[in-house]
Amino acid sequence: MRVFNFSAGPAALPEEVLRQAADEMLDWHGSGMSVMEMSHRGKEFMSIHEEALVDLRELLAVPSSHQILFLQGGGLGENAIVPMNLFGTKPRADFVLTGSWSQKSFNEAKKYGTVHLAASGQTADGFTRAPAHAEWQLSADPAYVHLCTNETIHGVETFDIPDLGDIPLVADASSHLLSRPMDVAKYGVLFGGAQKNIGIAGVTVVIVREDLLDRAMSVCPSAFEWKTVALNNSMYNTPPTYAIYIAGLVFKWLKKQGGLRAIEARNVEKAKLLYDTIDAGSFYKNKVERGARSRMNIPFFLADESRNDDFLAGAKARGLVQLKGHKSVGGMRASIYNAVALDGVKALVEYMKEFERRGA
Amino acid sequence: MRVFNFSAGPAALPEEVLRQAADEMLDWHGSGMSVMEMSHRGKEFMSIHEEALVDLRELLAVPSSHQILFLQGGGLGENAIVPMNLFGTKPRADFVLTGSWSQKSFNEAKKYGTVHLAASGQTADGFTRAPAHAEWQLSADPAYVHLCTNETIHGVETFDIPDLGDIPLVADASSHLLSRPMDVAKYGVLFGGAQKNIGIAGVTVVIVREDLLDRAMSVCPSAFEWKTVALNNSMYNTPPTYAIYIAGLVFKWLKKQGGLRAIEARNVEKAKLLYDTIDAGSFYKNKVERGARSRMNIPFFLADESRNDDFLAGAKARGLVQLKGHKSVGGMRASIYNAVALDGVKALVEYMKEFERRGA
Numbered sequence: 001m002r003v004f005n006f007s008a009g010p011a012a013l014p015e016e017v018l019r020q021a022a023d024e025m026l027d028w029h030g031s032g033m034s035v036m037e038m039s040h041r042g043k044e045f046m047s048i049h050e051e052a053l054v055d056l057r058e059l060l061a062v063p064s065s066h067q068i069l070f071l072q073g074g075g076l077g078e079n080a081i082v083p084m085n086l087f088g089t090k091p092r093a094d095f096v097l098t099g100s101w102s103q104k105s106f107n108e109a110k111k112y113g114t115v116h117l118a119a120s121g122q123t124a125d126g127f128t129r130a131p132a133h134a135e136w137q138l139s140a141d142p143a144y145v146h147l148c149t150n151e152t153i154h155g156v157e158t159f160d161i162p163d164l165g166d167i168p169l170v171a172d173a174s175s176h177l178l179s180r181p182m183d184v185a186k187y188g189v190l191f192g193g194a195q196k197n198i199g200i201a202g203v204t205v206v207i208v209r210e211d212l213l214d215r216a217m218s219v220c221p222s223a224f225e226w227k228t229v230a231l232n233n234s235m236y237n238t239p240p241t242y243a244i245y246i247a248g249l250v251f252k253w254l255k256k257q258g259g260l261r262a263i264e265a266r267n268v269e270k271a272k273l274l275y276d277t278i279d280a281g282s283f284y285k286n287k288v289e290r291g292a293r294s295r296m297n298i299p300f301f302l303a304d305e306s307r308n309d310d311f312l313a314g315a316k317a318r319g320l321v322q323l324k325g326h327k328s329v330g331g332m333r334a335s336i337y338n339a340v341a342l343d344g345v346k347a348l349v350e351y352m353k354e355f356e357r358r359g360a
Numbered sequence: 361m362r363v364f365n366f367s368a369g370p371a372a373l374p375e376e377v378l379r380q381a382a383d384e385m386l387d388w389h390g391s392g393m394s395v396m397e398m399s400h401r402g403k404e405f406m407s408i409h410e411e412a413l414v415d416l417r418e419l420l421a422v423p424s425s426h427q428i429l430f431l432q433g434g435g436l437g438e439n440a441i442v443p444m445n446l447f448g449t450k451p452r453a454d455f456v457l458t459g460s461w462s463q464k465s466f467n468e469a470k471k472y473g474t475v476h477l478a479a480s481g482q483t484a485d486g487f488t489r490a491p492a493h494a495e496w497q498l499s500a501d502p503a504y505v506h507l508c509t510n511e512t513i514h515g516v517e518t519f520d521i522p523d524l525g526d527i528p529l530v531a532d533a534s535s536h537l538l539s540r541p542m543d544v545a546k547y548g549v550l551f552g553g554a555q556k557n558i559g560i561a562g563v564t565v566v567i568v569r570e571d572l573l574d575r576a577m578s579v580c581p582s583a584f585e586w587k588t589v590a591l592n593n594s595m596y597n598t599p600p601t602y603a604i605y606i607a608g609l610v611f612k613w614l615k616k617q618g619g620l621r622a623i624e625a626r627n628v629e630k631a632k633l634l635y636d637t638i639d640a641g642s643f644y645k646n647k648v649e650r651g652a653r654s655r656m657n658i659p660f661f662l663a664d665e666s667r668n669d670d671f672l673a674g675a676k677a678r679g680l681v682q683l684k685g686h687k688s689v690g691g692m693r694a695s696i697y698n699a700v701a702l703d704g705v706k707a708l709v710e711y712m713k714e715f716e717r718r719g720a
Contacts, residue, residue, distance in 0.1 A: 003392030007399040010601055015386065018394050022385035027377050032363030032679065034378050036560045036586030036606070039367040039682050072432035072562065073583055076597035108582055195598055200396045202432065202562040202600030219579045221440030222468055223433055237436035238555055240562030240600065241370055246396070319392065322399050 004344035007322035008152050008297060009175065009195040017249045019259060035245045039170070040238055046126040048241075049234070052248035056331040059254055060177075062184050062207055068228060069206040070234040070244055074193040075101065077224070078204060079108035082146070082170055082189065084220035086212065087113045090143040093170075094118040094135060098158065098292075099127040099151025100328060101172055109146070112217065118145065119291070125155040126329065130292035133162035139143040150176035150294050152196075153326045155286070155333070157294035161186050168212055176296050177205065178254060179338055180264035188212050196296070197338045199247035202240045254338070263338050270336050270345045271295040277349040283356045301331035304359070308332070311355055320348055364704035367682035368512050368657060369535065370555040372699040377609045387439035394604045397413065400598055408601075409594070412608035419614055419715045422544050422567055429566040430594040430604055434553040435534040436582070438564060439468035442506070442530055442549065444571065446581035446594070447473045450503040453530075454478040454504060456496060458510025458518060458652075459487040460688060461532055469506070472577065478505065481652070486689065487514040493522035503575070504528040504548060510536035510654050512556075513686045515646070517654040517712055521546050536656050537565065538614060538714070540624035548572050553661075556656070557698045559607035562600045614698070617665055623698050630696050630705045631655040637709040661691035668692070671715055678711055680704075 005012040028035050038045040053068055057288050062068060073081060082105070083093065091113025095106040097120040106111050109115050116139040121129035138145060145167055150157045152175040161169070161183065168188025176193035184190060189208045195201035206226065214229040222228050223237045257263055275293060278284040285301045286293065302308060311332065315323050325331040336345055365372040388395050390402050398405040422428060424685055433441060442465075443453065451473025455466040457480040469475050476499040479522070481489035498505065505527055510517045521543065528548025537552035544550060549568045555561035566586065573587040582588050583597045605654040617623050635653060638644040638660050645661045646653065662668060670691065675683050685691040696705055 001392055002387065005393055005397050007397065007402070009598065010396060010398055010400060010405075012397050013394060018385050018396070022382045025382035026375065027362065031363055032361055032681070034373060036378070037365055037367065037372050038370055040370060040561070042367070042682060045370075061481070072434070072600075074432070074597045077432065077581065077583040080583065083577075084581075095700075111579060111581075182549060193598060195601075199399070200600075200602050201598045202603055219471060221433075221437065221444075221471075223437040223440065237434045238553060238561045239368065240432075240560075240603070241555075242560050242602070243562055243600070263622065300583075321392070322402060 001319065003319040003321045004340070004347055006320065006334045006336065006340065006348070008326070008333060008335040009193070009198055010201045011335055011337050013199070014253045016248065017246065017253055020249055021246060023136045036242050037243065039262055040235055040241050042246045045241055047236045048245050048248055049239070052244055052251060053246065055251035055255060056205070059251060059260055060182065060184060066184055066207050066209050069208065069225065069229050070239055071204045071206050071229060072202065072240055073224065074201070074204055075172055075191070076104065078191045078206070079105045080111065081224045082191070083109045083112040084169070084224065085226050086143045086170070088217050090141065091217070092116065092139065092330050094138050094142040094145045096131060096145065096147045096149055097121065098130050098156045099154035101151050101153065101174070102146065102148035104243060104359055105146055105148065105172060116142065125287045127151065127156055128287045128292070130156055130158040132160065137139065138167070142167060144170045146170045146172070148172040150174070150296055152297050152335070155288050155294040155297045155299045156292050157296070158292065168209070176294070178260065179267050179296055180203060181260045194243060194247055199250050200243050203243035203247060203253070245275040266342065267295045267336070267338065270340070270342055271298065273336060273345050273349055274298050274336065277352050281356070283359065284352065296337055297333060297335045299325055299329060299331055299333045305331070307359065314355060315351055318347065318351055320351060361678040361680065362368045362699070363681045364707055365682055366680065366694045366696065366700065366708070368686070368693060368695040369553070370561045371695055371697050373559070374610065374613045377606065377613055380609055381606060396602050398601065400595055400601050404603055408605050408608055410597070412604055414610060415608065415611035415615060416565070419611060419620055420542065420544060426544055426567050426569050427573070427590045429567050429568065429589045430599055431564045431584065431589060432562065432600055433584065434561070434564055435532055435551070436464065437627045438532065438551045438566070439465045440471065441584045442551070443469045443472040444584065445586050446503045446528070446530070447577050448575040450501065451458065451577070452476065452499065452502055454498050454502040454505045456505065456507045457481060458490050458508055459514035461511050461513065461534070462506065462508035463530060465506055465508065476550050481516060487511060487516055488647050488652070489649050490516055490518040494519065498527070502527060503634045506530045506532070508532040510534070510656055512657050513689060515648050515654040515657045516657045517656070518652065528569070536654070538620065539627050539656055541620045554603060554607055559610050560603050563603035563607060611633065626702065627655045627696070630700070630702055631658065633705050633709055634658050634694060634696065637712050641716070643719070644712065647689060656697055657693060657695045659685055659689060659691055659693045665691065667719065674715060675711055678707065680687045680708055680711060707715045
């Protein structure tokens with residue numbers, strides 16, 4: 001029996017995608033090979049790769065000004081790869097801090113240049129806000145402004161994205177990419193590890209505006225230099241072929257669901273159901289300001305934290321798994337990515353109500 | 361129908377491994393989840409990861425002085441990651457060049473320090489030799505000596521590994537790792553992309569002696585700093601979980617085959633069969649010196665190169681695929697990794713003999 005999986009990543013995948021991957025495992029489309037066994041330079045894999053790119057461009061409406069790259073190293077890798085690619089002439093950047101992930105990006109960028117704190121969403125309750133653009137105090141001439149548009153650990157999502165004009169906006173969108181439409185033209189760089197809404201761990205999607213491909217530091221490794229990767233169509237080094245294949249299957253699935261507008265509507269409904277349950281009384285609590293609450297990662301706390309293990313054990317017994325909060329914030333966290341169906345969220349809120357009744 | 365797959369990588373996998381992966385795709389061991397969907401911090405994936413490490417250590421007899429890390433970025437990534445990890449105090453290294461891969465490592469290391477050419481196997485026929493240790497002209501005090509123990513493109517394998525005493529030997533063993541036993545104690549660092557004998561593209565095995573974990577340059581990205589990766593048991597950033605799972609299945613398969621001594625005996629037999637066929641007349645040719653011929657990657661050329669396409673088309677019609685040589689050297693290349701069965705090599709040499717008879 002399949003469980004309802006609320007993991008923050010690697011995370012639930014659509015069952016249809018898993019079935020297709022299993023069916024094609026020994027022989028992809030009559031090739032006599034698994035996708036795992038294909039040369040990345042062969043026509044079979046080239047077609048898989050090309051189709052994934054085309055579908056992703058269509059889904060996210062990526063303009064022709066931007067290239068789509070598949071890299072390795074995940075979001076944490078990009079924390080170094082971004083400054084190494086953009087600090088070539090101006091080794092300085094501004095950061096908007098909204099949680100652990102932007103904090104990590106900020107700290108890692110210090111290795112490569114000067115970092116400036118433009119705004120912070122930290123309050124006495126931890127990271128609970130997404131500072132509005134009016135609050136951002138940008139420096140004079142940064143190479144870029146970094147923002148994590150969805151903080152997986154703190155559950156803070158930034159919905160209001162400014163147009164910064166000439167200053168490239170770099171967004172770590174790992175945990176909400178493909179959960180809703182985005183105006184990609186507003187971003188210089190948009191990146192995300194795949195293990196949330198895109199596919200499996202091991203491939204990073206990097207969408208970069210073409211004029212930013214020429215700003216790398218000399219210490220940037222060739223395998224992670226966007227220009228080199230772009231010129232080689234993400235095949236400068238052997239790409240994580242199977243991860244790209246799974247992402248391609250997820251893109252097809254998303255198109256069948258009606259694309260990002262349709263999936264967004266479902267995500268809004270799922271998130272509302274869960275937040276409404278949390279807000280209904282004082283038994284559960286989410287600390288994030290209403291306008292900055294993530295639709296993807298929803299941390300919540302029991303008023304009586306001594307009952308956390310009890311809550312998690314009861315959830316597990318009902319097939320509701322991977323609900324434990326990140327160790328740095330505690331409590332519970334439900335990640336309700338695209339592949340978590342409304343039924344899963346319904347089962348969770350039913351259990352939450354029952355647990356509350358039992359506890360009262 | 362499954363083909364005989366001679367791809368240089370990503371490459372053939374054992375059919376048993378593919379069947380098991382397909383069988384477990386929707387529900388791993390009753391967990392109700394695919395391995396793709398598991399948090400890397402959960403007990404299910406932790407057990408998969410731990411078992412892969414234990415099996416790899418046993419298979420390759422990795423001594424307790426060495427740590428096994430799973431990274432991302434492949435062999436090409438390591439070309440930068442190695443100097444960034446070892447040039448912290450002495451930014452200089454020596455290189456033994458035996459083909460394209462060591463050449464690329466040499467060029468990339470220049471970004472981070474001084475490189476010294478200790479020996480080269482290049483002749484008028486291209487890279488055809490593995491310079492013996494007596495020929496290596498080492499510099500006074502290098503941070504390490506780099507060697508590619510098997511050149512995937514040129515088909516040059518180095519079997520005779522010196523003990524360099526205090527100087528760390530770094531070996532790119534991507535395309536022969538796990539094809540035979542190795543004396544790991546002789547190496548400071550041994551690394552390899554998985555997409556040859558280990559599993560699928562997207563995970564890099566790095567085996568590093570513990571005393572070398574403290575020599576990183578300040579520009580080394582945290583996600584690729586071996587010390588950080590080691591301290592976090594390869595989970596500093598989200599590891600490529602599915603690629604580690606597949607590698608684990610391959611390790612179990614290798615143990616069932618009798619381990620590396622048994623697999624080496626089979627590889628010797630397969631390579632002999634193919635080289636004997638090439639050497640039997642003047643119709644086919646391999647240019648590499650006898651003692652340096654790779655058991656894994658066997659490039660060969662027709663005396664009449666105008667018939668290359670004809671040869672490849674005939675091979676494909678018999679289910680012998682991915683035999684085209686690398687574009688930089690031309691001709692044909694048969695990669696006969698562990699998962700390519702003796703039957704596959706027999707089918708290839710039968711076809712080669714038939715093609716020769718037809719052509720005569």
